[in-house]
Amino acid sequence: MLSCIWYISKNISAWERVLIGNMASALKSRAEIIIYADGGVNNIKYENAYSWQALTSLERAKNILFSGKRLWHLWGDAPAWWPLVKLHARTAHTLNFNFNFNNKNFKWQGCPSRLFPDDRASSGEFILIPNFDFKLNNNVNQAEAPAVYASDKIAKDFDLNIKLDGNLIKVININNLDFNSQAKSGVFIADSLNIYDALKAAVLTMQGLAVVSLKSEYLDKLLGSDGYFKLDLEDGKDARREIILKALSEQGRRVSASARHFIKSNYSSERCADSFLELYKNILKF
Numbered sequence: 001m002l003s004c005i006w007y008i009s010k011n012i013s014a015w016e017r018v019l020i021g022n023m024a025s026a027l028k029s030r031a032e033i034i035i036y037a038d039g040g041v042n043n044i045k046y047e048n049a050y051s052w053q054a055l056t057s058l059e060r061a062k063n064i065l066f067s068g069k070r071l072w073h074l075w076g077d078a079p080a081w082w083p084l085v086k087l088h089a090r091t092a093h094t095l096n097f098n099f100n101f102n103n104k105n106f107k108w109q110g111c112p113s114r115l116f117p118d119d120r121a122s123s124g125e126f127i128l129i130p131n132f133d134f135k136l137n138n139n140v141n142q143a144e145a146p147a148v149y150a151s152d153k154i155a156k157d158f159d160l161n162i163k164l165d166g167n168l169i170k171v172i173n174i175n176n177l178d179f180n181s182q183a184k185s186g187v188f189i190a191d192s193l194n195i196y197d198a199l200k201a202a203v204l205t206m207q208g209l210a211v212v213s214l215k216s217e218y219l220d221k222l223l224g225s226d227g228y229f230k231l232d233l234e235d236g237k238d239a240r241r242e243i244i245l246k247a248l249s250e251q252g253r254r255v256s257a258s259a260r261h262f263i264k265s266n267y268s269s270e271r272c273a274d275s276f277l278e279l280y281k282n283i284l285k286f
Contacts, residue, residue, distance in 0.1 A: 001030070001031060001032050002030070002031040002032070002071070002277065002280055002281075003031065003032040003034075003070065003071065004031060004032070004033055004034075004070075004071040004072065004073055004280060005033075005034050005035075005036065005063070005067060005071070005072045005073070006020070006024060006033055006034070006035045006036070006072075006073045006075060007035075007036050007037075007038070007052075007072060007073070007074050007075065007079075008020060008035065008036070008037040008038060008039070008044075008075045008076060009038055009039075009074070009075060009076030009077045009078070009079065009096070010038040010039040010076075010077075011076050011077055011096055012037075012039070012075055012076045012096050013096075014042075014043045014177075014179050015043075015177075015179045015200050015203050015204075016075075016096060016097055017037065017041075017043040017044050018043050018044070018045070018179045018203060019130060019131075019132075019199065019203055020035075020044065020075055021035070021043070021044035021045050021046040021049060022045070022046075022130075022131050022132070022133065022134065023128075023130060023131045023272055023276070024044075024046045024048075024049070025045070025046055025131070025269075026131040026133070026269035026270075026272040026273045026276075027272075027273045027276055027277075030273050030277060031273075031276070031277065031280070032048075033046075033048060034048050034050070035048060035049040035050065036049075036050055036051075036052045036055075036063065037049060037050070037051060037052060038052045038053070038079070039052075039053075040053070043179060064081050064084050064085055065084060065088070066088075067085075067088075067089065070089060070090055070284065071089060071090050071091070071092070071280055071283065071284070072085050072089045072090075072091045072092070072110070073091070073092045073093075073094065073110075074091060074092070074093045074094070074109055074110055075094050075096070076094075076095070076096040077096070078093075078109040082109055086109070086110070090110075090111075090283045090284060091109065091110030091111065091283075092110045092111045092113055092126075092279055092280070092283060093108050093109045093110040093111065093112055093113065094113045094114065094115065094128065095114065097115065097195060097196045097199055098194070098196035111124075111126065111279065111282070111283050112124060112125040112126070113125060113126040113127070113128050113279055114126075114127060114128065115127075115128050115129075115130050115195070115199065116128065116129045116130065116221075116275070117195070117198075117217075117218055117221035117222060126275075126278070126279045126282070127275065128272075128275045128276060128279065129267060129271045129272050129274075129275040130199065130202075130267060130272060131267060131268070131269050131271075131272035131273075132202050132203065132205075132206050132263045132264075132267050133206075133264065133267075133268065133269050134203070134206040134207060145164075145167065145169075145170065145185070146164070146169070146185040146186035146187070146248050147169065147170040147171065147172050147184070147185070147186040148160055148162070148169055148170070148171045148172070148186055148187055148189065148244065148248075149172050149174045149177065149184065149186060149187065149188045149189070149204065149209060150171065150172075150173075150174055150188070150189040150191075151173065151174055151175060151191050152173055152175075153191065154189050154191055155171050155173075158189065158237070158240055158244075159237050160244075162241050162244060162245065164245065164248055169186075169248070174188065174200075179203065179207070184204065184207050184208045184209045185208060185209075186209055186210070186248060187209055187210045187211070187212055187229075187244060187247040187248055187252060188200075188201060188204045188205075188209045188210070188211050188212070189211075189212045189213070189244070190211060190212070190213035190214075190216070190219070193213070193214060193216040193217075193218065194218070195218050197213075198216060198218030198219050198221075198222050199222070201213065201219060201222070201223065201228070202222045202223060202263060202267075205223060205227070205256060205259045205260060205263065206260060206263060208256065209256065210228070210229065210247040210248070210252035210253070210255055210256040211223065211227070211228035211229065211247075211256075211259070212228065212229045212230075212231060212243060212244060212247050213228055213229075213230065213231060214230065214231050214232075214233065215230050222263065222267075223259040223262055223263065224258065224259060224262035226255070226258060227255060227256075227258055227259030227262050228255065228259060229243050229244075229246060229247045229252070229255065230243075231243060
């Protein structure tokens, strides 16, 4: 069976770690994946995931120099010792999802790959398909008051002082969210139209939230064109509030369910595993 070590750098956020662990799970019957995560494994729900810091210096050195594995897959920024890995192992590299390609000092640290649907890959880059097959927590209290999940910037720009059934809606900073907590009830307002927020929106959709955003080609591919509520650049505060209230209503639950069906149909565990194995088999050809 194909064997690969995944190394997750410290700058990978909580929700990205959730998604990476989910993709490793999609491969478990077809490849042996061992994860070492700098920054801990609290958000990685995968049985063969280990904290890099929890290893002794000798254990870390043994993995770096004498792992015996033919493949290493780097997620995010490369650690200082990465050239030592490349001396004895084939390597793949996937960027952290909000990477700015304007960084002139950036160099790929192995076979380059990106997550779908950012399919405008340059020559030689592989497209990996994420696995969003999350299971909702059936113990979530359906009577729990829904909330709005947004960044501080969005909360300020949108003036989210909104009432539902006479009660002020709770606003939760998305950057402080525990992505392994129980299924959410409410709506996520996306910050921008980049792949980073689109992938985050798909993760939150699978956890129960409806999504509100400007029209986005990435969200169209991930959630379906009817899988989220669309804002307009010309919308005033009242129009924005109306859309958010729709997303918090029964209509929002229907749209979110439609998006989850779209995700399950288009981003299966099998398609995810196929894309990774294509990358790894290509690396091993040379």
